[in-house]
Amino acid sequence: MAKGISKKELKKEKIPRVAMPEQDPEKRSGNFNEVTLGYTEEDALREASRCIQCKNPKCIKGCPVEIDIKEFIKLIREKKFDEALEKIREKNGLPAICGRVCPQEDQCEKECILGIKDDPVAIGRLERYVADREMRHIAEGIKKCAWSKVTKKCTKEKVAVIGSGPAGLVCAAELAKMGYRATIFEALHKPGGVLVYGIPEFRLPKEIVLKEIEYVKSLGVKIEVNMVIGKILTIDDLFKNGFKAIFVSTGAGLPYFMGIPGENLNGVYSANEYLTRSNLMKAYKFPECDTPIVKGLRVAVIGGGNVALDSARTAKRLGAEKVYLIYRRSEEEMPARDEEIEHAREEGIEFQLLANPVEIAGRNGWVNKIRCIRMKLGEPDDSGRRRPVPIEGSEFEIEIDVAVMAIGQGPNPLLASSVPDLNLTRWGNIKAEAVTGKTNIRGVFAGGDIVTGAATVILAMGAGKSAAAAIDEYIRTGIW
Amino acid sequence: MYKIIKKEKLTEDIDRFYIKAPLIAEKAKPGQFAVIRINEEGERIPLTIADYDRKNGTISLVSMRVGKTTTLLSGLKQGDSIQDVVGPLGNASEIKNFGKVICIGGGVGIAPVFPITRELKRAGNYIISIIGARSKNLLILKEEMENVSDELYICSDDGSTGYHGFVSGFLKEYLDKDLSGNKDKETSIARVIAIGPAQMMAAVAEVTRSSCIKTIVSLNSVMVDGTGMCGACRVEVNGKTKFVCVDGPEFDAHQVNFNLLLSRQKIYCDDEGVCFDLYKHKCRLPQ
Numbered sequence: 001m002a003k004g005i006s007k008k009e010l011k012k013e014k015i016p017r018v019a020m021p022e023q024d025p026e027k028r029s030g031n032f033n034e035v036t037l038g039y040t041e042e043d044a045l046r047e048a049s050r051c052i053q054c055k056n057p058k059c060i061k062g063c064p065v066e067i068d069i070k071e072f073i074k075l076i077r078e079k080k081f082d083e084a085l086e087k088i089r090e091k092n093g094l095p096a097i098c099g100r101v102c103p104q105e106d107q108c109e110k111e112c113i114l115g116i117k118d119d120p121v122a123i124g125r126l127e128r129y130v131a132d133r134e135m136r137h138i139a140e141g142i143k144k145c146a147w148s149k150v151t152k153k154c155t156k157e158k159v160a161v162i163g164s165g166p167a168g169l170v171c172a173a174e175l176a177k178m179g180y181r182a183t184i185f186e187a188l189h190k191p192g193g194v195l196v197y198g199i200p201e202f203r204l205p206k207e208i209v210l211k212e213i214e215y216v217k218s219l220g221v222k223i224e225v226n227m228v229i230g231k232i233l234t235i236d237d238l239f240k241n242g243f244k245a246i247f248v249s250t251g252a253g254l255p256y257f258m259g260i261p262g263e264n265l266n267g268v269y270s271a272n273e274y275l276t277r278s279n280l281m282k283a284y285k286f287p288e289c290d291t292p293i294v295k296g297l298r299v300a301v302i303g304g305g306n307v308a309l310d311s312a313r314t315a316k317r318l319g320a321e322k323v324y325l326i327y328r329r330s331e332e333e334m335p336a337r338d339e340e341i342e343h344a345r346e347e348g349i350e351f352q353l354l355a356n357p358v359e360i361a362g363r364n365g366w367v368n369k370i371r372c373i374r375m376k377l378g379e380p381d382d383s384g385r386r387r388p389v390p391i392e393g394s395e396f397e398i399e400i401d402v403a404v405m406a407i408g409q410g411p412n413p414l415l416a417s418s419v420p421d422l423n424l425t426r427w428g429n430i431k432a433e434a435v436t437g438k439t440n441i442r443g444v445f446a447g448g449d450i451v452t453g454a455a456t457v458i459l460a461m462g463a464g465k466s467a468a469a470a471i472d473e474y475i476r477t478g479i480w
Numbered sequence: 481m482y483k484i485i486k487k488e489k490l491t492e493d494i495d496r497f498y499i500k501a502p503l504i505a506e507k508a509k510p511g512q513f514a515v516i517r518i519n520e521e522g523e524r525i526p527l528t529i530a531d532y533d534r535k536n537g538t539i540s541l542v543s544m545r546v547g548k549t550t551t552l553l554s555g556l557k558q559g560d561s562i563q564d565v566v567g568p569l570g571n572a573s574e575i576k577n578f579g580k581v582i583c584i585g586g587g588v589g590i591a592p593v594f595p596i597t598r599e600l601k602r603a604g605n606y607i608i609s610i611i612g613a614r615s616k617n618l619l620i621l622k623e624e625m626e627n628v629s630d631e632l633y634i635c636s637d638d639g640s641t642g643y644h645g646f647v648s649g650f651l652k653e654y655l656d657k658d659l660s661g662n663k664d665k666e667t668s669i670a671r672v673i674a675i676g677p678a679q680m681m682a683a684v685a686e687v688t689r690s691s692c693i694k695t696i697v698s699l700n701s702v703m704v705d706g707t708g709m710c711g712a713c714r715v716e717v718n719g720k721t722k723f724v725c726v727d728g729p730e731f732d733a734h735q736v737n738f739n740l741l742l743s744r745q746k747i748y749c750d751d752e753g754v755c756f757d758l759y760k761h762k763c764r765l766p767q
Contacts, residue, residue: 231569
């Protein structure tokens, strides 16, 4: 038993963790509306009452941006919802997003003392509740939007942020709070990065992302879209234009393929393309929206991460009758969030575990089959996970119309290739100092997936935040 | 929003737009392209930057009306705006003094070949231009090409102007004549640049393959972001998968798998028809 908890406090465990209201699986697999519906006030109060307000709260240490979780839950218990939200915003400017897509089960909730004997407090759901509540109240005119009309005037030095994903948004927001004139340059026509092109509507409604971005803008952040830095302007141009520091947060925008025969057949997608068509370009609304997407009746998605699960669930919603998730290890090793795996199962995604594609076959230029081989788990590899080994002679075929390769994304090389002096790892990630995000070029910082490789939204946000502090120090002191 | 400063009708179906985009104009080089989106519901399509005017801060785009997006584009007038224009994307053409260069443009492909030809001429090359279209009234930029070429040849599929046949057919005859007039039986042509429909570029590649003349083509694949993020534009070059948007758009024609390019260009043919029909129905255009 953990120290510092009295018996009286432990008694409070009796209330079970309040379940998240969800759309019915059968219904939701035919629409793109959000799967989880969010707590009611009653749910939130009930869930918050489960928190035992530890003297030494471990949950806060589990949070990459160290939200004062204990305090915001206490405020919820006192029905001070607005104050609870402000408490979160002290550390995290995008609570409605994080409440939805953070892997809380591996972070704050993993550390929750209740989790030892019972289910941990649903911290993420509570975070989402207070953020959604404010948005709803503003929309209904109950609450005046404290920030919508006043765009803060920033007067300090200019800082450029490249990429408007989670790392860039948070870095710019933090800089603006300190008074810097931050400008975000976004390559696509809409800001948000992976939050907009990658994560589907049914898991993170774009309306929510838009509102969080409005909040960031209200802090005084400028966002310029359609700006591919490295092409239209270089890093040097930015310095010449008076930017005192540059934060590079260009993300993991390079799709990986397996290198097996048939990957260039029609109907074979990278997950990046599949999701970008559906999410950013709204191909699910085709032909009302102009961007098409191949809607197969039988779709195979290769991979076991969140991107693979997002692709599989998107395929289902686009009308596929059969969706196969092909992953080379077992469910235990799947990097996807438990919640996503559970949701995918409920929606009828068929898991082909311990299987790996060896060839994609086609007819008349179009994919029609995927040939796989069964795998077994051998000795642990460098990552500590057991290495999948093919079982000889175990090949099998699945008939498909569409294949989506979701085996990972690398760093997009476009910007780095325009800065030959920038130090990169052998995988093409930018080499940056931990915490500060300093690169080898004076005034250039980097953070998020472009440094770490594909990771989580909250880790990218954490990197953006700590880099903002380092940028502030660099500009104030001039010391590199 | 990107304002259309001027619009010119080059043929019944082909328009040239001068668009205010000072930053793009400042950086654009021959061979590069832009990705545009007409409106909020629009798709992203790549269009080669046909020219740029750094002084006036404009770029020009040449577009042929084929589907919904290009029809919407052709409906825009001077003073209207395009929602999004992103660029300059892709790699610039290699411009240096090679010697004798043949520049080939087919159909709307004459537009992107023009600035490349001009810069090659400026770099001191002897320019032989071959331009072609289905018919005389569909031929664009004849005068512009004439001004930057030492020799200019016109082809038309129907024989209504110039050589009766494809540009590839004319090229073959030209190269044969060049060889027969040459004692060493070695070509005097240092390089061929060909831009047009994929079939045309494939045919040109076949003509120059046997004489080993370095031949450059600019590939027109399907794209979404244009920054190497999605892989929609992947092609096979020398047996390896390449992204047209960041590795190209120009490649060595003799190494390009044109069959794959042609096949991948047709992925959305049916969908495009559905989308266009719906639009025509809504706008009561003739189906």
